[in-house]
Amino acid sequence: MVMFPHCYFNRCIGKYGLLALSHSKLKTLRCFLFAAKYGTGLAPCAFTESNMAESQDWNPATAPFTGVLQDEDLLRTTHISSSDVSSSSTGLYVLDLINCGSLEPERTLYSKMLNKCTYLRKLKQGRAIHAHIQSSAFENDPVLLNFILNMYAKCGSLEEAQDLFDKMPTKDRVSWTVLISGYSQSRRASEALALFPKMLHLGFQPNEFTLSSLLKASGAGPSDDHGRQLHAFSLKYGYDMNVHVGSSLLDMYARWGHMREAKVIFKSLAAKNVVSWNALIAGHARKGEGEHVMRLFSQMLRQGFEPTHFTYSSVFTACASSGSLEQGKWVHAHVIKSGGQPIAYIGNTLIDMYAKSGSIKDAKKVFQRLVKRDIVSWNSIISGYAQHGLGAEALQLFEQVLKAKVQPNEITFLSVLTACSHSGLLDEGKYYFELMKKHGIEPQVAHHVTVVDLLGRAGRLNEANKFIEEMPMEPTAAVWGALLGACRMHKNMDLGVYAAEKIFELDPHDSGPHVLLSNIYASAGRLRDAGNVRKMMKESGVKKEPACSWVEIENEVHMFVANDDSHPMREEIQRMWEKISGKIKEIGYVPDTSHVLFFMDQQDREVKLQYHSEKLALAFAVLKTPPGLTIRIKKNIRICGDCHSAFKFASKVLGREIIVRDTNRFHHFLHGMCSCRDYW
DNA sequence: TTAGGGTTAG
Numbered sequence A: 001m002v003m004f005p006h007c008y009f010n011r012c013i014g015k016y017g018l019l020a021l022s023h024s025k026l027k028t029l030r031c032f033l034f035a036a037k038y039g040t041g042l043a044p045c046a047f048t049e050s051n052m053a054e055s056q057d058w059n060p061a062t063a064p065f066t067g068v069l070q071d072e073d074l075l076r077t078t079h080i081s082s083s084d085v086s087s088s089s090t091g092l093y094v095l096d097l098i099n100c101g102s103l104e105p106e107r108t109l110y111s112k113m114l115n116k117c118t119y120l121r122k123l124k125q126g127r128a129i130h131a132h133i134q135s136s137a138f139e140n141d142p143v144l145l146n147f148i149l150n151m152y153a154k155c156g157s158l159e160e161a162q163d164l165f166d167k168m169p170t171k172d173r174v175s176w177t178v179l180i181s182g183y184s185q186s187r188r189a190s191e192a193l194a195l196f197p198k199m200l201h202l203g204f205q206p207n208e209f210t211l212s213s214l215l216k217a218s219g220a221g222p223s224d225d226h227g228r229q230l231h232a233f234s235l236k237y238g239y240d241m242n243v244h245v246g247s248s249l250l251d252m253y254a255r256w257g258h259m260r261e262a263k264v265i266f267k268s269l270a271a272k273n274v275v276s277w278n279a280l281i282a283g284h285a286r287k288g289e290g291e292h293v294m295r296l297f298s299q300m301l302r303q304g305f306e307p308t309h310f311t312y313s314s315v316f317t318a319c320a321s322s323g324s325l326e327q328g329k330w331v332h333a334h335v336i337k338s339g340g341q342p343i344a345y346i347g348n349t350l351i352d353m354y355a356k357s358g359s360i361k362d363a364k365k366v367f368q369r370l371v372k373r374d375i376v377s378w379n380s381i382i383s384g385y386a387q388h389g390l391g392a393e394a395l396q397l398f399e400q401v402l403k404a405k406v407q408p409n410e411i412t413f414l415s416v417l418t419a420c421s422h423s424g425l426l427d428e429g430k431y432y433f434e435l436m437k438k439h440g441i442e443p444q445v446a447h448h449v450t451v452v453d454l455l456g457r458a459g460r461l462n463e464a465n466k467f468i469e470e471m472p473m474e475p476t477a478a479v480w481g482a483l484l485g486a487c488r489m490h491k492n493m494d495l496g497v498y499a500a501e502k503i504f505e506l507d508p509h510d511s512g513p514h515v516l517l518s519n520i521y522a523s524a525g526r527l528r529d530a531g532n533v534r535k536m537m538k539e540s541g542v543k544k545e546p547a548c549s550w551v552e553i554e555n556e557v558h559m560f561v562a563n564d565d566s567h568p569m570r571e572e573i574q575r576m577w578e579k580i581s582g583k584i585k586e587i588g589y590v591p592d593t594s595h596v597l598f599f600m601d602q603q604d605r606e607v608k609l610q611y612h613s614e615k616l617a618l619a620f621a622v623l624k625t626p627p628g629l630t631i632r633i634k635k636n637i638r639i640c641g642d643c644h645s646a647f648k649f650a651s652k653v654l655g656r657e658i659i660v661r662d663t664n665r666f667h668h669f670l671h672g673m674c675s676c677r678d679y680w
Numbered sequence B: 001t002t003a004g005g006g007t008t009a010g
Helices: A025-039 A049-054 A071-076 A094-100 A107-120 A123-134 A142-154 A158-167 A173-185 A189-201 A208-220 A225-236 A243-256 A259-268 A274-286 A290-302 A309-322 A325-338 A343-356 A360-369 A375-387 A391-403 A410-423 A426-438 A445-457 A461-469 A477-489 A493-506 A511-523 A527-539 A570-586 A602-610 A613-624 A641-654
Strands: A009-012 A018-021 A548-553 A556-561 A631-635 A658-661 A666-670
Touching: A107 A123, A107 A142, A123 A142, A142 A158, A142 A173, A158 A173, A173 A189, A173 A208, A189 A208, A208 A225, A208 A243, A225 A243, A243 A259, A243 A274, A259 A274, A274 A290, A274 A309, A290 A309, A290 A325, A309 A325, A309 A343, A325 A343, A325 A548, A343 A360, A343 A375, A360 A375, A375 A391, A375 A410, A391 A410, A391 A426, A410 A426, A410 A445, A426 A445, A445 A461, A445 A477, A461 A477, A461 A493, A477 A493, A477 A511, A493 A511, A511 A527, A548 A613, A556 A613, A570 A602, A570 A613, A570 A641, A613 A631, A613 A641, A641 A658, A641 A666
Parallel strands: A631 A658
Antiparallel strands: A009 A018, A548 A556, A548 A631, A658 A666
16 A cells, blocks of 8 residues: 655655655655654755755665654654644655555564664653554564564563563563563563563573573572572573673672672673673672772773773772772773763763762862763762762752752752761751652651761760651661760760660671770770770670771872781881871870770870871872872771871871871861861 | 663762
């Protein structure tokens, strides 16, 4: 019933502009769309009648249509409403042609339209095409049914997909695979995995497509036998050498945190591609293994693989986690030089990388230049400001979120509350805690932790305790930990002991609260109780995490451990610290030994203090960098009170900015002051 | 016809 002439001709037809028809069905479809485009007043096409004539030898790869017709154009064919459709036979959209009965679509046309809907996630139009097919000769066509199934599954309507699947008169391996991948991609892993034994039972063998989807689902959960069975299955049938299955396998192990196995699979892959690299790099990035990530990134470049935005995201995440500003900048420059990657895809990770590496200025710059901001962009920059103690700026940005009519989420509010907490904005914190409920977001445990922290720091210890008692959920160790920290700060022994006991019940193996409690006792002069806590730690095998600091010099990260004698430059480092120490004592620094184990004598305590890892890192950085340069140090626990005081004086004596990132926040030391205003 | 990789908090 095709009414198109099977010949070539190009014409100008009234308001529809240039119209070309040809014998190729696909081409005909495109030509009609081209006409439709003119008819609806969309941007005119950028070619003329003359180059249209040249297109008689039309090649899809070089056709002048390329770049003119967008996916959206093809989708227009799926609008069934007649309101914007001319009755002129030349101007009808393809689907209207179908509607009029003047065009009997072939299977290919239906499948192409379904695929477009799938690609563009246009569920409504997909349903319309489904309805068409139901009243056509292809109602029970198994291949078309798979296309429809795929459309529902990828558009996220798993209920419609499952319903169609259940009713399909004939299912094949592709039908099973499509449904499995639908569940897997919608993060409904258990439903995806549950289909596997069923399909096997009915005699359908999975192929490489099925296995990739199943492995993805498996990687979403905890390490288990099902995933290993899938691995065995892939090996048995030789699918492990397929690059998709292989990459999914290594990704599964990487998500489980089993990097050794992931690496073995990666190495065994004969045909690696960029996805294989990305999966491995992402695995190391998730574990915070920055050095591994940088090494792999360089390797992939050397081997001629072009990084994608997935790669860059992982690399920036790794730089953020290790706080490697120089490396992060180097990779950023690489992105710009390579020119291929739109910054929009990696902008959020860039903001986070700069904020976490201590350069909030660069984070702000990237944020301001983002063409498209989503809630993750806002959260990243707000959280950045919060961590740097720039509470007022963070709150200003949050107001902009509301003004821009972007819907804040639970992370936005957590960042806002953290900003209040780190800047001592008590009333504002209370206000935003209530506001989040008005936005329909129920505060989770983490939000409660932040409020306890906020109240506790402000010295409102009883109020904080009451707040915990009234929590709608069971308080976790973190909630009591926030109270305990505040008790240490405000020297409230009774409440501190109470909070510590709660923590020991919930999380007996964490060393942090033990140390805090022991220090609370010690500062109250109750040395025997303090000793008992230490004894308890020893007996129950609770170990204090060794304190480490890192400093990045010329693209290389150097690690320092307290009282470490093994460093090749230890003597120079120690001499340098003694020099700094002497100078800062001259302008008022007094070592505060209350931060060192109480059972040492005063002199020992002072010696111990001198070799705290952050002091060693600072001395090393002073030795290795030119005067005036900002020094950035990262620490794995919170900076101690004595180092905090010493660094304030040191920033004055050295005439440099010193930025310390501890587990809680950033401290910018400059001209003898710290950005946290001693409030941390 | 069907498949695999990234980002914000604590």
